[in-house]
Amino acid sequence: QVQLVESGGGLVQAGGSLRLSCAASGNIFSINTMGWYRQAPGKQRELVAEITSGGRANYADSVKGRFTISRDNVKIAVYLQMNSLKPEDTALYYCTVEHAQSHWDPWVNYWGQGTQVTVSS
Numbered sequence: 001q002v003q004l005v006e007s008g009g010g011l012v013q014a015g016g017s018l019r020l021s022c023a024a025s026g027n028i029f030s031i032n033t034m035g036w037y038r039q040a041p042g043k044q045r046e047l048v049a050e051i052t053s054g055g056r057a058n059y060a061d062s063v064k065g066r067f068t069i070s071r072d073n074v075k076i077a078v079y080l081q082m083n084s085l086k087p088e089d090t091a092l093y094y095c096t097v098e099h100a101q102s103h104w105d106p107w108v109n110y111w112g113q114g115t116q117v118t119v120s121s
Contacts, residue, residue, distance in 0.1 A: 006115040007115065016085050020093055020117070023076065032052070037093070049080060068081040
């Protein structure tokens with residue numbers, strides 16, 4: 001059982017910044033890739049950013065240069081620093097992690113409940 005607790009969402013004006021945090025807890029053995037997805041009203045969920053266990057990051061083209069993903073392997077947390085926010089960034093943001101219960105088990109994806117980010121113009 002892995003639980004993800006997200007925080008940092010809220011209302012911000014265009015051009016502002018917000019930092020999302022996601023902490024994993026539970027019976028954790030190993031975490032692989034961690035990432036952030038978002039879903040805006042009327043749209044499908046999309047990958048915003050992800051970061052591998054080695055620190056390699058991938059970003060959606062729409063956020064590249066504005067968002068930065070990072071992780072803390074001691075705290076078992078992933079962060080998303082969002083700068084120069086635009087109204088188009090308004091969405092429900094979900095944290096996700098790949099977790100393995102043991103050396104012998106496959107990676108399994110876990111999701112947070114989501115945190116709302118609203119950017120006003």
